[in-house]
Amino acid sequence: MQARSDLSLAKAARKIEEVLPEQAAFHAEQCVEKAIKAVLIARNAEFPPTHNIQALVDLCEKAGLAVPPEIDGSVELTPYAVEGRYLELPEPVSELDVERAIELAEAVLTWAEKQVAKKRDRK
Numbered sequence: 001m002q003a004r005s006d007l008s009l010a011k012a013a014r015k016i017e018e019v020l021p022e023q024a025a026f027h028a029e030q031c032v033e034k035a036i037k038a039v040l041i042a043r044n045a046e047f048p049p050t051h052n053i054q055a056l057v058d059l060c061e062k063a064g065l066a067v068p069p070e071i072d073g074s075v076e077l078t079p080y081a082v083e084g085r086y087l088e089l090p091e092p093v094s095e096l097d098v099e100r101a102i103e104l105a106e107a108v109l110t111w112a113e114k115q116v117a118k119k120r121d122r123k
């Protein structure tokens with residue numbers, strides 16, 4: 001799953017002094033976005049090209065998935081997809097922000113992998 005690669009990049013980036021925290025947060029957001037999209041693909045649910053995590057969560061719910069609170073919480077990462085990538089966030093990303101982003105990404109990835117595995121097992 002590509003999402004796991006983004007999570008690994010986020011974790012590695014936070015340990016490299018020359019890497020901006022915004023870039024680590026971007027990869028955590030990408031993990032969440034790709035993980036949720038993988039779930040939607042596994043459920044044969046269509047989705048538009050978007051970086052909006054709330055829109056993707058809404059599509060999961062529309063597809064009949066029970067979305068746990070940590071998935072809902074991941075919507076706070078959406079600004080890291082575009083604004084953070086171009087350093088246009090209203091405030092700098094802190095180390096604490098990066099840690100929170102990684103924790104959310106880990107939770108979403110764990111949930112997504114279970115959802116995809118369930119769908120595979122039913123085939």
